[in-house]
Amino acid sequence: AALVTAGLFVMGGTAQSLAPDMLSVGLSRFVVGIASGAASTVGPVYLREISPPSLSGAMGTVMQLSITLGILVADLLAFPWATADGWRRLFGFTAMLAGAQLVLSPLMAESxxxxxxxxxxxxxxxxxxxxxxxxxxxxEIENAAQEILKETEEDGQESAEGNNQNEHDLRAERNDNGNAGISELFRDRSVRLPLITALLVSTAQQLCGINAVFYYSSMFFDGIVSNPLVGTTAVGTVNVLFTLVALCIMGKCGRKTLIMVSSSGMFACCIVIVMSLRGFFPNIVALAAVNLYVAVFNLGLGPIPFLIVPELFGHKYVATAVSVSLFANWMCNFTVGMTFPYMHKYMGAYSFLPYAGVLMATFLFAWGWMPETGPTRDRRNSGEGTNL
Incomplete structure (x- = not known):
């Protein structure tokens, strides 16, 4: 699956860099979008399945680290390539990275x-x-293999105990690998709380407005700093640095705790950003608030959506749950990207208030209902089996 997505990136990136018109660019970006969605689904599951238990949290954060590094590299490449012809080189860089993955693919281990x-x-x-x-x-090797087998079998047994009454119908909805279908996932009351948690955390990652900063950074920093591209690069650097901090703490802290810290900190930053844009604070405070907003995001809402789903669900549901939650994530990503220019136009300094509302709701859900997972709690203590 990872090689297929790499192939799509090569095709889409090459087509973008050679596109003769905007229609070709749009179609090529559609291919790259499919590859991005597939990679976002395959990546967390693959990393979880090849990681030893002691490193599962850190390896999950690697997904977010790769995204933040990609954003920073794109920001840096924009300095020399932000020209009438330079965009072709920037799009071609996508194909180069994916081509490197294909060349190095023999080094990848199968799950x-x-x-x-x-x-x-x-x-x-x-x-x-x-x-x-x-x-x-x-x-030791045999014990590790038996541990994986035992976990897989327990997943199936726990799911079967909660669904004996519909065993024939549910079995028909599973794919060839024994994974549950989407309708079974939504009908199984024993995974209702984990499903709600996965969906809420995945959507909150986008609806908190983080990509409004990255997609429209030049627009956002216009008037705050003399060169908006410098502000964008500063944010990208903070993005990477605090993802590295998250990599260090992810194996020591619970996911619920980090979501609460992240959402409350981002909420406070949103308020400061709004007040700064209204003129209550100088521009340097607004710039500091934006960077702190990105920093706190990377301690919780940034990496956790990529690693919490495999922690909440057994093997029967994990692939389907990852797909559903990431679909919701990408839809919210699209929504933020399409709506922020209009919010900025009509709401001005108050355009970050809706994101503040989402962050407050996320904090309240995490505080009151979100099951704790992380280094000290496995899936069997994370809400699976709780009926709502």
Missing amino acids: PRWLLMRDRDSKEARAVVAKIRGLQDEE
């Missing part, structure tokens, strides 16, 4: 969980486990 689902005695799966976990002792 041991997927291999063991196909064959419990798979030697390839045990070789992969030994490689990615640095194991040499045969007994």
Whole structure:
């Protein structure tokens, strides 16, 4: 799946850089959009399945780190390539990175969980486990393989116990890999709270307005700093640095706690941004508030949506839940991108107030209902089995 998405990136990026007209650019970007959506779905699941339990949180944050690095690189490339012809080179860079992934793909390990689902005695799966976990002792390798098998079987048993009454209908909705279909996911009351949590956190990641800063940074920083491109690059740098901080703390803190810290901190920053744009504070305060807003985002709402779904769901539901939550995420991303210019035009300094409302609602949900997951709590203590 990862290689297919890389191939789509190569096709789309190459077509964009060679596009003769805007229609061709639009169609090429549509292909790149499909690849982005697929990569966003495959990435978190793959990282979760190849990670040892002790590194699952940190590896989940790597997804967000790769996104923030990509944004920063794009900002830096905009300095020399923000010209009438430079955009072709910038689009071509997409194809170059994906081409590098295809070349390096032989170094990628197959998911041991997927291999063991196909064959419990798979030697390839045990070789992969030994490689990615640095194991040499045969007994340790076998114990690790059996642990993966046990977790997979427990997922299926727990799901079956809650659905015996509809066993025939539900079984028909599963795909060839034994994963549940979308309608089964929404009908199973035992995963109602995890599903609501996954959807809310994924949508809040976009509806908090973070991409309004990145998509329209030049517009936003106009009047705040002399060169808006410098402000954009500063925000991109903060974005990467605080994702690295999150990488260090993700294995030590619960997800609920980080979401509460992130949403409350961003809420405060939104208020300061609005007051600064209204003239109550000097421009430097607005710039500092925007950077702090991005920093706090990367401590919670940035990385957690990519890693919390595999922590909330068993193997039966995880692929479907990731797809559903990321679909909601991308739809909200599109909504923010389309609406912010109009909000900026008609609401002016108050354009960040709706995002502040979303952040307050997110904090209240996390405080009152969100199940805790993280380094000290596994999926079986994260709300699965709770009927709503």
